[in-house]
Amino acid sequence: MTRPSDDAAAIRVMIVDDHPIWRGAVERDLTSAGFDVVASVGDGESAVRLAAAARPDVVLMDLQLPSMSGVQTTAELVRLDPAIRVLMFSSSGEDADVLAAAKAGARGYLVKSAAAEEMVAAVRRTAAGEAVFSPGLAALVLGEYQRMSSGPAAPELTDRETEILRLVAKGLTARQIAERLVVSHRTVQNHVQNTLRKLQLHNRVELTRWAIERGVTE
């Protein structure tokens, strides 16, 4: 599936949020910023059912959903279309869920207290393939690598990746990090994306191993 670049065509967005008022507000903001909101649904089941037809580039995903959880929905959407870009968008303190969704294939995380312009920028960056990291997500990812480091065949962060994640976790923006380290903005982005990609790859390998050990086959 090909993805339109930032400017070529309107970015197709699906909103998954069980809160109708909030969904409406987000939809208005995105539409007025020029995005094409192709679907706006209140639960994970509908999101999975509609994804194939609506073909969103970006899924704005609330993690707190009624029946099928945000984490499950993310995993299912990514399984159906590995190129889909899920941006977690969530309000309460649910660190374990954020980490689980990131491992399941989400491309970034944004807190709901972010301003409308921040959200619009985050969706645009996600569509362009960048990883949107909050300080909270960076700390969770750092902690996860630290936790895994005692296990066998654990993925490792390079020194540069660790350094950059720590700066993100301390609240620096990608631009500030690029200035501080005297590298390009793009380089910072690549490093951040890599940390997530390695984590997701490891997660898939672990899941496969888990399935094989228990004799689960397709």
Add this chain to the structure above:
Amino acid sequence: MAGVRRGERGVRVGGVLLSLWRAAAVFRVVTAVVCVYLVVRWRHLYAEPAAAFGAAAALLATTGALAALAWTGRAHRLGVVAGDVVVTATLTLITRIAQHPQQFHGDMPTLTSIWAAGPAIEAGLLLGGASGGIVAGLLQFAASAIVRDGYDGRTLGNGFLLVVVGGISGYLASITVRAEHERAMAAAERGRLRERELLTRSIHDGVLQILGLVHRQGRDDHGVWGALAREAGEQEAALRALITSTSHDAPTGARNITAELAALRSSRVTVSTPDAAVVLPAAGADALMAAVRAALHNIDQHAGPDARAWVLLESSDDQLMITVRDDGVGIPEGRLEIARSEGRLGVSASICGRIEDLGGSVRVASAIGQGTEVEMLVPLRARIGGDDQTLG
């Protein structure tokens, strides 16, 4: 009398009571086999073998019917147990006809011998409490006394055992059934609490969403609505901090640094932690949290009105690092050293002193216009001042 309440007479029983009934059925079957075996074995000794065989056949039939009822939970009825009491007493009385007088007055057991203990057990299960079993036991004792024209030491001993068995089975049945009932109540209570927790979580989430929405939609207004929106933003951050801090529980005596740091969140303070709880003994946790609060207080006082702060917790097997960063005005080079040399404490005592007491170190980096970063590094194997426990 939970047994009676739970297993409404006339209705099928289940759970623990069903298991007890099945155990009683097994007892009846095993003892019936013993009785029939004795009748067959002593067939040449009886005065009226036909009466003995008739009684043995009736005994087997009764046992079969009762076991079938008990196994499916349908024996828990007054009619069934009363019928069993009557049949068992009657079969016991037939001993008078089947045996020679020297036999029923002597050492030969009655035709029903130990099988006759059944009704006492069943009455205990049916009525719950000791009394039902005791009454059924007394009736059976009366039947044996009639067979023997009175009682001697042995009849009395057997009768006493019968009464005791009936009483005990009733008592055990009632407490077991009550325990089962209480366990079911506790499970239901846990379920209700869990449901409530989910409900609370979803309500909190709804409130957070609305506060966030008000903040988002109204923040650009310069009048009353703008103020209201900013207030909503403050409240949202406070509620989120509260939810996060109560969702991590530490064991008693220990303190969960992850949760305590999360509680510092506000609209100006972002706190980022790993997913796992970092647990410290109380003394170490107090000192560490005091140092973090002092650093945030410094930002409040000196970094400027628009400064925001970020707190980062990182931990590895042997050390713990907390970084407090702000994007405020920064500290001019050398100012910290000047303050220290002039005897003004500030950063040096409130942060460095506490961390150094924990065996750790503090690094402060700052530049004009670029904010300040305070890095507190604490080894997890170090001794905390005065406390024999190690951190971590």
